[in-house]
Amino acid sequence: MTTSVRTSCSFGDYAATPARFDECKSSDGQVRPHWRPIADYLESLGPEGICERASTIEQLVYENGTTFNVDSDEGRLVRPWRLSAIPLVIDSQSWAKLETGLAQRTLLLEAVLDDLLGDQRLIKEKIIPAEVLWANPFFQRAYHKLPSTSGKRLHITATDLARATDGSWWVTSDRTRAPSGLGYLLENRIVTSRVFPQLVRQCNTRRLAAFFDSLRRHLRSLAPRMRENPRVALLTPGHDSYRDFEDAYLARYLGVTLVESTDLAVRGGQLNLKTLGGLLPIEVLWRHVSDRKCDPLELEPDSNEGVTGLLRAIRESHVAVVNSLGSVMAQTPALLPFLPAASRFLFSQPLQLPNVATYWCGGKKEFDFVLQHLETLVIRPAFAVSGAPPVSPSLLSQAAKDELVAAIKARPQEYVAQQKLEHSTTPVWSNEQLKPWHVALRCFQLQTNEAVEVLPGALARLSPLERELELSTVSGHLTMDCWVSSSQPIDSETTLLPSPSATIALKRSGDELPSRVAEHLFWLGRYAERAEAITRLLRATIVRISGESEIRDLPELPRLLAALAAVGQIEPDYAVAGLDGNLPSIEDMLPDSVNDLKQPRGLQSTIRSIVTNARSVRDRLSIDAYRIIQRIGTDTSESSIHPDENMGRVIERLNRLITDLLAFSGVANESMTRTHGWRFLQLGRRIERADQTAELLDATLVQPVHSETTLCEGVLEALDSLMTYRSRYLNLVRPAPTIDLLVTDETNPRSLRFQLQEIVDLITQLPTDSKIIGLGSDEKLASELLHQLRVADPTPLSEIDRTEKRSNLQLLLRRLIEGLPSLSDAIAARYLIHTGTTQALTGVIPTELS
Template sequence: MRSQNASFPYWSELLNTAIETASIWQSYRSSGDRFDEMLFPDGTTRPHWRFLKSQLQQLGAAGLTECSATMERLVRENGTTFRVDDGEKKAGSSRPWQVSPIPMVFEPRQWQDLSAGLAQRTILLETILQDLLGPQRLIREGILPGRLLWENPNFYRTYHELDRNSQKLHLTATDLARRSDGQWIVTGDRTRAPSGLGYLLENRIVTSRVFPQLIRSCKTLRCASFFESLREHLRSQAKTQRDNPRVVLMTPPGASYREFEDAYLARYLGMMLVQGSDLAVRGGQLNLKTLGGLLPLQVVWRHVSDRSCDPLELAPDSSSGVSGMLRCVRNQQVAVVNTLGSVLVQTPALMAYLDAANQYFFSEPLTLKSAKVYWCGDDKDRKYVLDHLDDLIVRPAFAVSSDPPYVVSEMSQEDRGKLRGRITASPRDFIAQERFQYSTTPVWTSGGIQSQCVSLRTFQLLRGENVDDERVRVLPGALTRVGKDDLELAWSPVSGNMTQDCWVMSEKPVEHQITLLKESHGSIQIRRAGDELPSRVAEHLYWLGRYSERAEALARLLRTTLDRISGEDEIKSVSEIPRLVYALASMGQVEPSFALESFAANLPELEIVLPRSITDVDQPRGLQRTMQSVVHNATAVRDRLSMDAYRIVQRAQRELNAPLGPDNIGQAIERMGTLIVDLLSFAGIVTEGFVRTHAWQFLELGRRIERADHTADLLLTMLCPATPNGSRIHEAVLQVTDSSMTYRSRYLNLVRLAPVIDLVAVDETNPRSIRYQLDEIVQLLKRLPSGEQEIGPGPDERIAMNMHHQLIMAEPHHLCHLSESGELDRLRALMTMVKEEIPKLAQAVNARYLIHTQTVQQITGAR
């Protein structure tokens, strides 16, 4: 029998069932004078929460614990992190994203009212920005004090009338909290490049994976249509080539707090992720620098600060932008979303004047009120602030900061006096804001369900005036943050709070989820070229190939060495161990002293040193640092890698970092095996998943160069010195190079030097041989683009072809010839040539294709 509630006819009789004594909700209480999102003041459950509450009760504590663990695993596998910069963590460090399994829930009518207020506010902010960057009527009429604009350090005169007759704001965000009286209050606007949209999407994806049936049963509005509208709106902003414009997402360089989110959004929306160094202005047109030349851009969705976009006209010390961008905007050659100068309407001090501005433009009050704000640059407001400091919180007036506000009531007398002095000395730089109690909502933690404070960040898309339906699309949901008190939520969304998915319920069944691969009826030119690869991306792919190959080589060498140390024989009697340790020292995994007998006698035992070296982050060329470089380069090109490939990289580093137990040699061998499997899986996914464009070629080129380098180094170290009884050393070489199975299939158990050299050095059919690497390198270099003026092979090709020729001409039995000193001088000469030429080849590749990139990565070093 269905419930007769008109608003929610899908409720079942379960809503009226009494909750068992062992209810997971029995300890949950509303927080007295705060508004509770789930409970009425008398403790009864609000109607729109009843169904969800009963379903969660059926899961019980064990079920919610399992769901929470699953969500943590999904977040971990997806590599969802954010960068923090607070007093507890090192600036720029990363932490996993945190999602609670209990969502925030909205009833339809409540969300409709909130959406109407958000739409009104969004249109107001667009109107104010159009005015500030144009006629400035608000200042002339005295609605806004002129000082609020002229003394704003974020205002540059070049913003004024920069992009005439164009929409200024496109995507905005609004921070909200609910007061004790149940009213939603705006605590801040974000109009420059609102962050959090990607994390909101991740919350929804993870939650829907854990509760697929429940999210449908609650008739939760989907988010995908908003992202489809966003993508189509960005395309519609193109000034030229409107049929199929090139739209890019411009992200800050380096370890930005936007790193994960921008890569996530670029992948989801099918956009190219670029940095300022990828762009160039030529002939008044903004272009993408690629290996195949310059490609014109039509739309830039920027996540770089306004002042950093153009060092020519704005901040000259910026490395995030591109010189000449403003000129392209001014000449209507490119659209920048949001417009340069949009930072002005997220100025915290502006909130004090929004009601008056809305009354001036639209002759009506704002339905969604802002938290009461006092700008200390106004004499009347400053006097009020200084008289009521204990009742207020103080923030910067012009900058949105992740730093916590000044809570005057919790400051010492000395600190209060200092703050009062700062306000008096520079009043324009401060605002004071009313402090109110945020509403609470249920949150699942390890100790059960707790009541925590909650705040929202909503997202609005402002479209053109000629759209068929509503001009402002409000995303049906929000980035929901929860914390133990209000001050936790006063920080930015990247400050590390627990988050929740936000479910907006519908009164009718929700339509089928649309896809971002919606069919288009227009024609499109078929493409198969891959020339549109920025050199910066090519560099990261190249080094991803090199570092991943180096990590595998180190893991194989470590496993082979540990295998022999853990055997029944005495270490001193195992002839290959000194050579293996020397090879490890040569690659930088252990200190060189361990390779010298005179020093090794006074050093710790290898059984202790080698397992410890696996987790040693201080060795600059060791396994840990190598894997860190793998992750760094994979993250830099995350939008180019499949989700499975990226997950493998994340998992490999996570498992490598786990502490070793008492049986550390056995665990170390097992861990090396796991790492090798992960790296082979990554290589396999890349091989099968990458289209054979320049992106794949650079990744493959890095792998082949590195494999040739470390294989030559291994043969120099293991085979070239005099070897009285070499069969065990030969077997170790075969094991490290993953060639044992091939050797056995050809020669059974008869291990001899000549076939070992043939298989590992000059066999063109063995994917692990040096000859095979050079075959591939020569072909890869031939397929890379060359300059119009180049005739014949380039410098990099000549180096590779010279090495290739010498390997082709090498004869295995000739390389096995012993000199009078009993050493393999001919093999040594050949391997030394490879070792000397590989760095020259790498430098030539860098000079030809990667010379403009700002950072230099390096693996090899002096031995």
């Protein structure tokens, strides 16, 4: 943290942007009354105090793993969420007017959508041009007359707002399909409240918990059956989606099941969750997947995000879907110009919350107006809502402008033009100064059978450049917690915790684990164990070459290098005598290999796989466990080995990595209940540890060296068993007791026999098909491998035969090296195999406009 030379932070020094409404200061330069507590508090903190709290917020966001995915020229990138240290404050009187307008708008969008997908009176009465519906490539015939959910099509909606110079709010767009940002908004409030708990209370800030409690109760109330305790699932596009963090966050907070398409199946018109124990019915599906991707049978045929047969389940009222399929039509930009007339036609009311002036080029009058006033407008796609910024003709070259005009003339119905937006400003702490940045809001509404509930706050996005706010909510801008302040104390009783008087049926977790989740946990365990094995072996090797002895005086070094090659950490040529002459020296190669991204089975690739699998089951891991994994991924990706970096620094990095991996292992082992999820995580660990141990022993002890004491010490160290050995045999290090400890000792948690015994025990606790008589193929393989170790005698295993090898040991290890992958495949075949999506029956794939 940089120390400022200033000792105070005065809002009197804050200069608002001319010709813009400022949220903090009035036009005469005075701090607005509802901002005064914020101003006084920040002034009392001074620059150093504000910087300290900004640093705390950044650290909390990092520890919570708050990230978002963005597309770039380099592919999809994961970036940290950015949160301002200063909140945005809106007074209760202003919010009340905004709240009324948002509620009215929600009801209007519901009525318009229901009409477009039903009787289509608005089209028949020419309130809305027919082309707005029929020319829309996102409209599907399957949406027409599709039953709504509990009489409503729109349950959760969002509205994007900008405040004009006179202080009035204008709607820039609607989000009715599956609006994003709700989870980030909640995270912003939780983090800000932890840093400024007294200030939140002092400002009488309205709480968010009541809205989320209503949301949870509403989702449960939509269940066609089993309303007392229905299974509610949140359908996410997957861990590669920009919704990755948010979906896992909301699922955990609201207590719903996070699912992907491969977790679901429709059988007999009923939507089910595929688990290890069979199919479990899902009553309510909160979907965050595009409408056209929800059912590959009737909609987009090559979609892998939806569920085959979902539309049938909806038609038969076997599942409630939020928001209803077809809700994407209500967020069509081409619909905006016609909403005021629709409001008068349907409700005999004017719109209380006006749209920013929007012109659909499909109308002759509007088309002419747009071409005549092109310099003062921005151009957007008429039907697609995307993160791409609008085109500002005033900023284009003449050639680009001519090309745009030609495109509009060729397909006028595909474009809308909007008035250039004005955004209010608000104070942001940047470079130890208060600076005015432009702000835009995304507000959220929940429509129930009783009323429309508006979340008391918003997702506020900020930028010093006004035009950047026209991008999507996940475009990487600074965000800000939005407070709705009140002159009266706020009731803080609302919580998502169950009522103390509520009766809950006691139970233990059973077979309700989706096979996809089991698969990710299995591979998370494998990759975590692989990373530890590689790191320990690297450390044992680097410690030796960084010591006082010459490399040629280390008889164990070629065997350790062979082990590193066997596990995929270094090039195999280093393990073959005579082939390493043209390769970099070992002293240079080994430190570089720690960060080598080219080795597909190396340390870096393994850690990336740990993070990927953990992200896929984020809602199943404790917050502490996920923080450890995030730290592992961040520390490893940010570290770089410099040519002049000493070996001690490299060893210290490896030490930290081992510590973090052990911390994750400890948290997972001590904090996870003994469900099938824990068993698959442990199965992955035990299979990988057995495989890595067998590979290491095969590369080191099968072929003897002239001084086996140092070699055995290196192997024991790499397998974390040196302390145990010395407690038994002191400093007499010999091959026979080493092999016994690492291969046949059933009491050593690092031995091969221990791993196989654990594997057998874990497999026997997994669900089985009652129709199958006898052992499954996985049980047979595990039992056969365990038997090999039970009958093995360490003395013959340590003997060197006339081929100058330990052939008995080699034979046993090769059986394990060949058998363990087969065992892993057998487990996957029994529990972890998913079926692909069914091809489309009818329908044409629409082309999305960017």
